[in-house]
Amino acid sequence: MKRTRLLVMLTIAMACMISFSVLPVKANTTAQGITLPALQQASAGARHILAVGEDGSLWAWGDNSEGELGDGTFRSSGIPVRVGSDKDWASTAAGDRFSIAVKRDGSLWMWGTNRNREAITKQKTPLRFGNGNDWFKVTAGDAGAAALTKHGYLLLFGVNLQTGTIYVGSELNGDRDWADVSIGAECLLALKQNGTLWAQGVCTPTGSKGIPLTQVGDSTDWAAIGAGSFGVALNHDGQAFDLKSGSSPNSIKLVNVKAAFAKAVRVSSGFVPVLVSEDGSLWKWDTVFDKYDRIPSDTPMKEAAIGNGFGVAIARDGTTWTWGQNEWGQLGDGESDSAYVPVAAGTTVKAISKSDSYNFILHQDGTLWHQDGIDHTMLKQISTDTDWVSISTGRSEVYALKPDGSLWVYQTGSYFNSARLSGVSDNIMQPLLKGRYWTDIQVSEQGYAVALNKDGSLWVWGTDAWGKIMPSDFEHLTEPHPLSPAKDWQSFSINGSHLLAIKKDGTLWGMGDNRQGQLGLPSYNANTDKMMKVGSDRDWAQVRTGASGSIALRKDGSLWQWGKGWWSQTEMTGIVQVGSDKDWSRIWSSTDTAFVLKKNGSLWSWGRNDYGQVGSGSAGTIMEPSSVADKGPWTEVIPGTYYTVGTKKDGSVWIWGDDKESVFGYMNSTSELKMSKVSAIGAIRVPDPTWKAAFMPFRLNEKEGKVQTSPSIFVSIYKNGKLIASGQSNSAGIFRFAFPHLADGKYSAQVRDAGGNLLASASYIYGDVNPPASPKPSTPAAKATVVQGNAEPYSRVTLMYANTSYSAKTDGKGSFKIIVPPLAAGSKLTIWATDAAGNQGVSVTVAISK
Structure with missing residues (x-):
């Protein structure tokens, strides 16, 4: 193949x-050749992912049937696509074919189709909601969406949390002291500014009826929340608490989770929660054993979000990682296979x-x-x-x-x-x-040729020399012809005479030549010219075909094979498991060789090896999976008939086997049996290692911030351009600094060596960084002792007159009244507003009438 x-x-x-x-x-x-920047925030919906770059750009991938990607089309995408050209996005939330986002100017935007269709329908580009500029936080789930202003005002869109109750752009209640909100399938969790936790809807796994808006417990130490069928909350110590049904009707109790991680710093919840630990590890709730299991990954993460059967995480350096189901391309890696360990999204x-x-x-x-x-x-x-x-x-x-x-x-x-x-x-x-x-x-x-369409259909054309795949009444197809009437295929693999495919429900199917049992059907010599179901299991994740055998991975990480193996050396009866390990993560195959990667990065192979293409360091057929000569760790393999190319975790590229006819062989001198490092291809080289720095996510009411970098190195922290802390990172590479009184703002970190040379930098925007609009005062008359007008609600308006300042706070409607000494005719007043986060707006000058 x-x-x-x-x-x-x-x-x-x-x-x-x-x-x-x-x-x-x-x-x-x-x-598209566009650089995907380091990301600061990501959100997973039912079938798509949204992400915001540190540069303010907006990206999306996955399902787009309702316009939820926002790129102006209804075409789904298995790779990240840029949403418009704006670079002022602050945060976003993905729901069920619906998207909502906030820009850095505090404006609120929506697109796609809300599930209950109360909010928006078939909007394929971001559409602004209202004229407000004080929106701060958004969240979305299957139930709808919610948006929070920096003044504690919480608005719901298309949320149906209780029977007969649908909120359409309505307030949660009349309170104006909300600090955070999260929406899941039928659950809403919210935090107030006093640190109390509130719940509405079905927020526990055994809850059958939605509860009204209710305070949960009496603690005032809550820092983060994740709403869903398995609701979870984090306190400021990083302890996780699950929401469980209480003993009385409409009651919820909190159960402390005993987990292997020390502290959680981030939480997200879809059907089940996912947590980010202080060390950057990812943990997902196991509904069978009622515990958190670690999601295998060696890369420290700073943020994660989970959708319907898939997840997305942002590493501390801003790179994006995904895992889980991939039927809509939501993994963003351009593949159609599902992945059950994180893979890097954003395709090069x-x-x-x-x-x-x-x-x-x-x-x-x-x-x-x-x-x-x-x-x-x-x-x-x-x-x-x-x-x-x-x-x-x-x-x-x-x-x-x-x-x-x-x-x-x-x-x-x-x-x-x-x-x-x-x-x-x-x-x-x-x-x-x-x-x-x-x-x-x-x-x-x-x-x-066989091609998979976005609608889940398989098509075939060309010449089938052996007559095993093409429809029996065609010798040559010059136009694509449906291979199967089904339209729910997720991925497939073909070789010379047989095809295997996985449906979106996890079932395995095959067609073509089965003379060597390569289809996995119960009877040899049972060739078939139509798709036949292979067994009854529904947990297949990846499948690959060879000339006389096939291999596949199940979702539990186990490896299976059938047929006559690779290079026709082994005859198996039915589908058999390869060993008992369940830590396999990826598979590859050529006509006569197979390669399998373990979660620890070790690479295993077997099959034809007359040119050393298996990577064992010697010639001769390998009958069963054996570790390649180099321990790696490996990340990727491209097997050919006579040679193999692999990539290590450090980014280096290696080749082994007979590569004389390859581009690699033309540019690099390679021994057949020895793995050789490819130093360069043309003018492109492997990049040198670089220093890294990343802020760990800030949380509500947190007293200190943290930067992850290299151990024992000098770090400086700036807020809005002003130095607020400096010192050395600890042995774990963590540098801690105390927050100023007003934590909201633009933070930056600089990492320098002993000579003062800049090695790395990072930035982080927290809270409200948008200055309020200029006040609109009424022009006072001479001798007036009151200056009044309108400005941003709950902001402080300051007036400068005769080298003296006077101020007053606006009310909920933005009205202000400042008491001043009698004003002199012809004099001038300078007036500006400062919001609760400390952002100062542009001043205006008012002349006193004569």
Whole structure:
């Protein structure tokens, strides 16, 4: 099989491969060639993810059937897409096909379709709500959305928390002292400014009826909340408390969670909660054993959010990580497989795929090139476009996908066993089936292509030399033909004569050649020209095919195989588990070799090894999974027929086997049996290690802030440009600093060496950083002793007259009245407003009438 898939890449800029790394990096790059910045906030909805960059840009990926991505289309995207060009977004929340966000100027925006359709419908770009500029926090869930102003005013949109009660842009109640809010499926949790916890709806796993707005417990020490069927709250000590049904009707009790982590600093809840510990580890609630289980990841995180069966986290360096189900592309890695350990989202595309005559190469900048695979003449660019996402080659053609899901083809003049289509000219890139959105394409050596459409349908075309996959009444298809009537396929894998696919419900299906048991069906020699269900299990996560065998991962991390193994060396009866380990995370295969990655980064392989392509350090077929010669840790593998390319966790690229016909072999001298490091491809090199610094999330009423950096290094903290703390980080790389009286503001951290050289910097925006509008005073007459007018509600208005200041606080409607000495005719007053967070607005000058 000859195919290349879109995979995740973080650190390394290698021109000829796909990779992803668990190492933190400063930024990612999308397939459009746009740099994805370090992120400060992310939110997971029912089927999509929203994220805000530290530069104020807004990004989205996943389902877009209701316009919830906000990019002006209804096309779903498996990679991050930029939402507009504004760089003033502050925070966002993703719900059930609905999105809500706040800009840094305090304005409130919505798009998509609210589930109950009371708030907004089919809005495909952000639409402003009202004219207010004091919005501070937003939250969204299946039930609807809520927005909180910096003055404690809480507004609900389309929330249906109790039978017969629907809030449509209504206040939660008349209180104006709310400090935080979270909405889950049928639950609303909120904190007041005095630190008390309140709940409404169904916020416990055994709750059947929604409760009215009720205070939970009598503690005033709550810091963070996550609403959902399993509601959770954190106190200022970092202890987590689950919400459970009390002994009396409409009552809730709090149960302290005994967890392996010391302190939690962040909480989010969808159906179940996810917590971020002070050490950056992620923890998700296990509903079976009623405990928090760690989500495997070596990268320290600072924030996490969980959606319906998937999650997103932001590392301390701003990189984005996702895990879980992926039927709508919500993992953001361009793949269609689900992942049950975090993978890096935000795609940088590097790929190489080889046809009979050419090496086709996808560069980091999204350009596509080809090189003669026989005499290795220089690279030539195919088209001038710079937004190619992934490529897959057949005998004489290359297929390429763009971010909008459009499929393009470039055909050479060879026709033998080709997946050529009618109406396509040679040697020019042309679009296929305009108006359709494709998520994956694979091409078989036998001459047929299979593609997965966004609607979950599978299509086939080309030539099936063995007659195992193509419809029996077709010898050659020059137009795409439905492979199956079903429209709920999530991912698939093809080889020469058989195909295996996983549906969105986790079931496994197969068709084609089963003479060696490679379909996993109960009877050998039972070839089938239609999709057949393989067993009854519903927990398959990934599947890969070889010439005579197949491998797959279940959601519990166990590894399974069937058929005659790899290189036809092992005959199995049915689907059998490979060992008893349940810590496998990813799988790859070529025609005759298989590779499997464990969660600890160790790489295992078996199969054909006459050129050392298995990576054992010697020649000779490997019969069962064996650790490769280098312990890694590894992150990515591209297996070929005669050679293999791998990426380590440190970002380095390695190659082993016979690579004489590869671009790597052309540029690098490689021993066949020894793993060799690829030092460079053209002018692109592996980046040097860089220093890092990141703020850990601030919490409500927190007394100190924390910065994560390297151990025992000098750190300076600034607020709004003014130095507020400095000193050395501790042995764990944590630097703590006390908050000023008013914590809201723009913070920055600078890390320097002993010589004062800047090594790293980080920024963090907390709370309200938007200055109030200028006051609108009435023009007072001469000898007046009162100056009155309007300004931001609850702000303090200051007046400067005759080198003396006078001030007063505005009421809930923004009215103010300042007592002054008799004003002299012709004199001038300077007036400005300062909000509760300490932000000072622009002053105005008023002349006293004569």
